Amino acid sequence: MRRGHKTRRIEMKLETINYQAHDSAEKFVQSLRDTGFGVLSNHTIDKSLVEAIYQEWQAFFNSPEKHDFMFKPETQDGFFPSEISETAKGHTVKDIKEYYHVYPWGRIPDSLRENILTYYQRANELAAELLQWVETHTPADVAVNYSIALPKMIEGSHKTLLRVLHYPAMSGDEELGAIRAAAHEDINLLTILPAANEPGLQVKTKDGNWLDVPCDFGNLIINIGDMLQEASGGYFPSTTHRVVNPEGADTSKARVSLPLFLHPKPEVVLSSRYTADSYLMERLRELGVI
Ligand SMILES: O=C(O)CCC(=O)C(=O)O
Ligand SMILES: [Fe+2]
Numbered sequence: 162m163r164r165g166h167k168t169r170r171i172e173m174k175l176e177t178i179n180y181q182a183h184d185s186a187e188k189f190v191q192s193l194r195d196t197g198f199g200v201l202s203n204h205t206i207d208k209s210l211v212e213a214i215y216q217e218w219q220a221f222f223n224s225p226e227k228h229d230f231m232f233k234p235e236t237q238d239g240f241f242p243s244e245i246s247e248t249a250k251g252h253t254v255k256d257i258k259e260y261y262h263v264y265p266w267g268r269i270p271d272s273l274r275e276n277i278l279t280y281y282q283r284a285n286e287l288a289a290e291l292l293q294w295v296e297t298h299t300p301a302d303v304a305v306n307y308s309i310a311l312p313k314m315i316e317g318s319h320k321t322l323l324r325v326l327h328y329p330a331m332s333g334d335e336e337l338g339a340i341r342a343a344a345h346e347d348i349n350l351l352t353i354l355p356a357a358n359e360p361g362l363q364v365k366t367k368d369g370n371w372l373d374v375p376c377d378f379g380n381l382i383i384n385i386g387d388m389l390q391e392a393s394g395g396y397f398p399s400t401t402h403r404v405v406n407p408e409g410a411d412t413s414k415a416r417v418s419l420p421l422f423l424h425p426k427p428e429v430v431l432s433s434r435y436t437a438d439s440y441l442m443e444r445l446r447e448l449g450v451i
Pocket of ligand 1: 324326342347354357362402403404418419420
């Protein structure tokens with residue numbers, strides 16, 4: 162799947178919302194409701210910290226040291242090489258990516274600890290605030306179904322996952338049909354993602370077109386995952402997205418990105434059908450990573 166069909170910009174547009182504006186909460190939640198995505202500028206996450214993380218982790222992925230941190234299937238922390246990385250739900254070809262799962266309790270290379278854990282903490286603080294925005298702007302008839310307040314669901318959670326993703330430069334012998342990240346939905350409540358160092362992220366609109374997500378460096382991209390869709394009875398849509406391959410001169414460029422997947426504590430009730438734990442286990446089995 163190459164970038165064959167043109168991205169159209171008509172029916173839907175992702176507005177960038179100024180975090181500092183007086184009506185930012187309302188606008189942000191409206192954007193999540195309409196598109197599954199919200200893009201924030203002027204937020205509290207330091208650009209230079211993100212830049213430093215991109216650089217030092219790119220060097221880590223280019224070094225053989227990564228193999229000393231091979232992930233453990235029981236705990237899911239550590240390095241996931243491209244040979245075993247995800248195949249998106251409903252797809253057969255693996256994504257062209259490798260990644261590292263950072264948990265504060267997990268293994269992290271010493272030289273990378275400080276920046277990544279600082280980021281983990283700051284991004285989680287902002288995330289709690291954004292979940293409060295969502296809570297405040299959820300209609301009462303939807304909010305009655307939240308088993309506890311949304312920010313409470315992630316408070317003290319050991320499951321929230323920071324993934325450092327490395328999409329290598331294209332080698333030319335990628336598997337036919339493989340892309341950097343095939344179309345998928347995220348599993349968790351919300352995903353917080355600083356704009357990556359290269360473009361490629363696209364979101365699927367209601368009428369099936371692919372739209373580029375604004376990727377100005379310094380933007381923060383937030384999207385709804387399946388757990389929030391489940392907890393809100395479908396009011397907040399978990400929107401399909403993907404990362405397309407670069408073309409032309411850009412094929413020689415690697416891409417690094419840093420999604421934080423907010424996961425509730427395992428015992429949190431999402432709906433009459435699922436707890437956070439039962440939901441996650443079902444999805445990880447489908448992904449073939451457990
Ligand atoms: O790399 C990106 O920009 C997005 C990655 C993503 O969607 C994911 O890992 O779930
Ligand atoms: Fe995703």
